[in-house]
Each structure stands twice: as structure tokens, then as C-alpha cells.
Amino acid sequence: MGERVLPRAERRRRTEGKILDAARSLFAELGYERTTIRAVAKAAGVDPALVMQYFGNKQRLFQQAVRMTPPGGGELGPEGAVEHVLGALTMKLGELPQSSLAMMRSMLTHPEAAASAREALGEQIERLAEALPGEDARLRAALMTLVMLGITVGHQLLEIDELRGVPQEELARLLRPSLLALTGL
Amino acid sequence: MGERVLPRAERRRRTEGKILDAARSLFAELGYERTTIRAVAKAAGVDPALVMQYFGNKQRLFQQAVRMTPPGGGELGPEGAVEHVLGALTMKLGELPQSSLAMMRSMLTHPEAAASAREALGEQIERLAEALPGEDARLRAALMTLVMLGITVGHQLLEIDELRGVPQEELARLLRPSLLALTGL
């Protein structure tokens, strides 16, 4: 036989991609427990058993779906750190990668998501701490990170009324003095 | 027959109490989905079907377990509002009522818990907004509330390393200027 138009490796890769896209979307919307393998398969247009075949179990499907390359941060002073943190807000409403939303959505109820969240937050805390002066830089960095976590959770996941439709620049403007106060200057 | 030592109404009340205590504890630790009726029943020392008999379904058991009387707040100015918000931190580590933790634990993955959380946060936002000046009092109040939500989630539920063992007074000291900056003074 001649060369196939779509080599099996390529075909497999595309199918995996469809499954992961569907999984990210459902995990982000429903969280780990309420997302069923069967629903992911249906959304991806494949057989449920195929999902198991590819990813082994639900847990590994989740891991693959939320896998993220943490953006490496450069060097910056306290003010730069504040702007960097606020920058997360300036992504427009389509915004945060679905993988982040999926991880956050499940971080309080799924142990694996909690571990991923702790790790991701820990990295951000460490990066921020390097830009802050003083003994308690890590503690202040942790508080800054959790402040933004609270805003993001309330805005993106809980969809608190008071924040609906508020432009991100407005949020950044209101939060900036608050975060600066946490830098310890 | 003479008077019963434990009238059935009293006996029933105690059984319900045991079930609700067990439910609160498990919901707070595991969240809604991972908490099973069977596990609640076992922890309470009763038959699983009895839980159904009393509460109808898991959803209503959850509602009863997280039911809380919101503390009515008095009148206060912006500084008083900040201290009031910070006061939530000063509860010692045993701390937040388990009903609150149960609600927060599930608020991102269980629709009913999300509704309860939105309602509870909305009440606090409204109370804070009354103490703040300016056009955007409600927005500022929402941000203050979400700031505290982020800290609480990171501290109590995610158990972020950097906050472990930090005295609540220290947290309050670091956060006070940040919250004051949000009052819009």
C-alpha cells in the first residue's frame, strides 16, 4: 500500500487533541467530579472506551487537560511586580486559558487539582517574593497572590454580580493601591 | 405507660443533630461530590436510608448542614468596616464554623453551594457598601470581600505553606493598609 493521507500517528494526535479540548471545556465548567468520561467522549465525538484507552483513567485525563507551561517571569522591582500581577486581569473576558479555569474550578474539591493549584501559586509567590524587599517578602507575596486569586474566583468562577461587566482596567485601577500597600514599601 | 425517658421527638432531634454534625464535617473536608450519604450515615452511627428518610435527598442534607444565620452587622464608618472584615481573620484556627467551610469547599463545583456563596457574599458586600463613600462603593465593597475570600481560601482550604502558622494578628496587620486603600479614602 502507498503512503496514507493521514498517518495513524497524526490521526491519533488529532483525536487526542479533540478529546483534550472537550475535557478542558467540561472540567472548566463543571469541575472534576461532575465531568463524566462519557460526556467528554460525546463532546469529542468518540467512544467513551477510547478515552480510557488513550488516557488510562479520569485522573490522567484531568492532568493532561490542565497541564500548563508556567510563564517564566523576568526581573522586576516591587512596582513591576504589582503590574505583573495586575496584568493577569487585563486578559480580556475570553481570557484565562481554559486549563487554568479547569484547575481552579476543581482546586477545592479534587486533591490533584489542589496540588496543582498549590504548585502554581507557589511558583508565582516565589517569583513575586524575589521582587519584594524585607523579611516577610514571601508572606507578602503570598497575600498578593491570594488577593488576586480571590478576585479571579469571584469574577470568573462565582460570577459575582458587582463585577459583571466591569472593565479590567477599572479593576486594575482600584486594586493597584491595595497591592502596592502589600509590597511593604 | 409512664412518661418516656426520651420522647420520640427529642430522640429524633438528637439523631438529626448527629447526622448534621457528621455531614458538616465531611462536607467541609471533602466537598459535596466526594461526601457520600453512606459515609455520613456511618460517621453518625445510623443507617444510610435513615438519612434519606430525614432529609429527602443529598441536596437538602447539604442545605440544612450549611444553613447559617448571617451575623447582623451594626453601623460603622470605613475604618470600622475594615476592622469588621479583618475580624473574620481573628477567629482562631479552630475558627470558621464548619458550615461556612462546607459551603466554601463546594462553592466552585456544586451549583447550590455557589448560590449560597453568592448570597452570603452579596450580603457582606451590601453591608460594607453602606459604610463606604463614593459612587463605586458596591464595587469597592465587592473587591474587599473577594480579597478576604482569597486569603481565607488560600489559608483554610488550600493551606498554602506561606500562611501556615502565621498568627492572625500578623495577617491583619499586613492586610489592613491594603483594605484601607480599597475603601476609597
Add this chain to the structure above:
DNA sequence: GTCTATACCGTGATAGAC
């Protein structure tokens, strides 16, 4: 009235048929 036993359906997971 209070509680127990049992059965049904959906979900994650495994083994094996086509």
C-alpha cells in the same frame, strides 16, 4: 413513627470480543 433491607440506574474501570 423510626428505622432497615433491598433493588435500580448512572459512572469509572476492566477484560475481552470483533
Add this chain to the structure above:
DNA sequence: GTCTATCACGGTATAGAC
């Protein structure tokens, strides 16, 4: 390489024992 059969577990409904 894809799908079916089957199992264990959890939410739920019902029957009936005490």
C-alpha cells in the same frame, strides 16, 4: 484498534420490620 459486557460503588426509591 475499536467497541461491548460486566463489575463495584454511590444516589435514590420502595417495602416492610420493629
